[in-house]
Amino acid sequence: MTKGNSPIMAQMEKVYRHTRANSFATRARYESSCRNFIGFLDEKFKMKNLRNLQDKHVVAYIQQRQAEGIAPKTLKNDLGAIRYMHDMIPNIKHELSDNKELKNAFSIALGKTPAVKGNRAWTDHEYNAMQQFVQDVAESDGRGTETAADVRDVMQLARTMGLRVTEAVAMSRSQVEKALRSGVYQVKGEAKNGKWRQVPLSSLGKHLMESRIQDVQRGGRLFIRPGEQTHAAVNRVEKFMQNNRQQFETAEGREIRMYEGNPNALTYHGLRYNYIQDRVQQEIGKGYSKLQAAAIVTKEVGHERVDVIDVYLGEKGSALL
Template identity: 30%
Template sequence: MGKRDWNMTPKQQNIYENLWHQAHKIFDWRTHHQGKRGTARYRDGVRSFAKHLAINYGSKNFKNINEKHLRSFVEESQEAGVSAATIKTDLSAVRKLHAMLPKTRHKLPDNNDILGAEKRKIVGVDRAWQNREVTKAVHHARIMGRKDVEWAIGCARTMGLRIEEATGLTRTQMREALINGHLHLTKTKGGIPRDVPLNQGAKRVLQRILAESKHEKIFTGHGQTHRQAMKSIQNWLQNHRKVFTEKSEQESASTYTKQLGIDVQRPHLTFHGLRHSYARSQYEKATRGGMSANEARLYVAEQLGHGRDDVTRIYLGRN
C-alpha cells in the first residue's frame, strides 16, 4: 500500500488538529452503528483528507470544501501509490462527513465523478499535458497579462517543478542555475534537496523570467503570500482550462502511451499534470539515448525528486 507524506509545520499541525476535532465529534456519536471496523476505516479516510487540507490549503472548516479539494487529494494519493480501493473509501468517508455537516457551501461530486466510472477497466491514466496544450495555455496567459501563470507553466514543463517549488523560486536561484547548468532546490516536498539539470527549454524560461521580473522573490514580490501565489495560478488553470484542453482524447494521447498501446483516461488538466509531461519527455529522451526502461525510470525518478518506481510509473501513465 502506498504511503502519503504528511510532514507538517507547527501551523499546519494546528489547522489539522482543528479539522480533526470537527470530524471527531461527528464520527464519535453518529457512526457507531457502522461497527468498530467500519467507523475506524472512515475515520482514517477523514484524517488523511484533513491532513491534506491543512498542508495544501490551510483550510480551517470542512464546510468550505469543494470538488477541487477532492481532486487534489486524489491526485496526491495516486502519486503516493495509494490503491484505488483505499482512495475510494477515503472519498466516501469525506462525503459522509460532509453530508452530516449543517449549512455546507458546496455540493460534492460522487466517487465516479472524481475517479471515473470506468477507472478499474482502464490500464493507464494520462494526466500529462500535450505540447500544443502547453503552447495554447501560455499564449492565453500572455494575452491576459498573467506572466506568473506563463512563468509557472514554463518551470513545471521544462524542469518538472511542483507548484510550490516553482512559486518559491528567486532571482538568485535562477542566475546561479544558468551559471551552473542545474537548478538547486532546497524547499521541496519532504525537504529532500535536488538538482535539476537545465535543458535548452529550461534555460530559455529562466532567461525570460529574469528579463521580465525585477523582484528577488519572483512570484511573491507583488505583496502576495506564497500560498496566495499558488492558489491564484491554480484558480486560473481551473477557470480557463477549457480554452486550451484538446477535445479529442485519441488525438491528444501522448507518444508514450501510443507506443505502449494502452487505453488511457484523461482527467481535467491540472498544474501537476505538467510534471507528468516533464516525466514523459525525460523518459522518452532517455530511452532514445539508449537507456533500458528500468534505467530510464530511475533517471526520471531522480529528476522528479523521489526514488520509488511505482510513483514513476504513475507519472508515465502506467498505474
C-alpha cells in the same frame, strides 16, 4: 503556550508558525498530521523535547497507525510531514531514516501507494493553445496581464523541468543565479515534504530565468509580488488556470485523461506527466533500459521509488518495454 499543550506540542506549533515553505494548504495538512504524531509521543513516550526524536519513535507510530487500518498513502503522507517538521527543528540529536531505510532496519512494511487515477498529461495542441492564450493576455492592456505572464512561465517550468506549481512560484533570485551558473536548478524547502533535489536546467527554463531575474531585487522571488504570501501567489496562478483551461481541452486530450468515465482536468501537475514521459523516452533513447531511465528521472522529480514513474507513464509505459 496554549493551556494544556505539552512542551513538544508547543515546539511543533512554533515550527509551523514560522515556516513559509510549501503552500498554505500543504502546511495545514502537515500540521494536522504532526498533531496526531505529537499526541502519540506525549502519551506513549512522555517525550519532552523533539530534538530527541529517533527512528524508534517513528516506527512505533507506524505500527500503531497500521493497527488502526490507516491506508499506506495516508501513512506515507504522515511520515512526510514528520520529516518536514524534524528538518525545521534546530540542534537535532538524531537523523531520521527514510522509508527504505526503515524497511530494511526495522522490517517495516509500508505497502505500495495506489496509482494516481488515470493519465493527466496534456496534448501538445492543448499546451500550445493555452500558451498562446496566456501570452496574448500578458501582452494586452486588460486585467490580469501580470498573472497571465506568471501562468505562462510556470507552465513552461512544469513542462520542461518537472517543477510542481509551488516549487516554480517560490523560485528565488539566489536559486536562479546558482542555476544559471551551474546548469542545475536546486529545489529547496518549497519542495513537497521539504525534500531538496536537483533538476537539469532546460533551455526554455534558462531563457525565462534570464529574462525574469532582471526585474527581481536581491532577496526577491520571481513570481511573488512584494507583500504577497507564497500560498496567495500559488492560488492566483492556479485560479487563472482553473478559470480558463476548459476552453483548451480537446477530444483527444479528454480521451487520454479519461478515468472511470470522466476525464482528468488540465492542471500544472499534468505537465509533470508530460515532462516525465518525455524524459524517460530521452534516457531510453540514449540506450538505457526503462528501469534505468526511471531511476534517473525519479530523482529529478523528487520521488523515492522508481515504480512511481509507472504512474506517470500510464499506458505509454508498456510501449517503452
